[in-house]
Amino acid sequence: MKAKVIENRRLSEKDFLLSVNLPELPEIKPGQFAMIQVRKTGQLDPLLRRPLGIFDVEGNSVSFIYRIAGRGTRLLSKEQEEIDVILPLGNHIEETAEKYLFIAGGIGIGGLFLAAKQFHLKGKNVTIVYGGKSREDLSAMPFIKKYGIPCITVTEDGSEGKKGLVTDVLQDFKETTWVACGPSGMLKAVKEKAKLMNVECYLSLDTRMACGVGSCLGCVIKTAEGYKRVCVDGPVFKSDFVEL
Numbered sequence: 001m002k003a004k005v006i007e008n009r010r011l012s013e014k015d016f017l018l019s020v021n022l023p024e025l026p027e028i029k030p031g032q033f034a035m036i037q038v039r040k041t042g043q044l045d046p047l048l049r050r051p052l053g054i055f056d057v058e059g060n061s062v063s064f065i066y067r068i069a070g071r072g073t074r075l076l077s078k079e080q081e082e083i084d085v086i087l088p089l090g091n092h093i094e095e096t097a098e099k100y101l102f103i104a105g106g107i108g109i110g111g112l113f114l115a116a117k118q119f120h121l122k123g124k125n126v127t128i129v130y131g132g133k134s135r136e137d138l139s140a141m142p143f144i145k146k147y148g149i150p151c152i153t154v155t156e157d158g159s160e161g162k163k164g165l166v167t168d169v170l171q172d173f174k175e176t177t178w179v180a181c182g183p184s185g186m187l188k189a190v191k192e193k194a195k196l197m198n199v200e201c202y203l204s205l206d207t208r209m210a211c212g213v214g215s216c217l218g219c220v221i222k223t224a225e226g227y228k229r230v231c232v233d234g235p236v237f238k239s240d241f242v243e244l
């Protein structure tokens, strides 16, 4: 569907916030994603859409955080009035626990923020662990602060919060459901830690996608039950179910 661009602004050196307005908003659950057409109307290139986690929903507007990583995302950051989006896609983060720890690596926050915000506003016990190489990677901090969501920041160079890795601060969150989204190295480390601590843990996977709706098999991953498609069986999986 066509969405009107409300803003497409730089949050840090590489990260942008894209907000769009939709005439009719379908029900969106936290953890779902959208397939965004990055080419301009009337052009054919690049052909493939980009998957982006639905960062926030307010009234009839939906926002996404993305990082400039190549030609597609660079094109997306250019001024445009209208954008073609398919949403909502994928499964979602279940609201079954009372205590949640959301572990975000860089723009992995894009797949987790909506759940953290909604669960926090409902009175659940929510903490975010937000990590990156440096302060530049924590571009969603103003949104976390806006809603007063408890947050522990960790950076590899110590430019913001604790110096180290997100896995350095997880030992204090034992009887808590973890949900992580970020680079694969981080997800592997979180999965290991969850297993060691016997904690319920979910991973929101960010894989390359072509169709986003289950037909191209471009996003398959190995799981305990054979190959699964991240776009329709995920993106949220129990950590001990997936092979990373």
Ligand code: FES
Binding pocket: 208, 209, 210, 211, 212, 213, 214, 215, 216, 217, 218, 219, 220, 229, 230, 231, 232
């Ligand atoms: S992206 Fe096509 S099947 Fe998942």
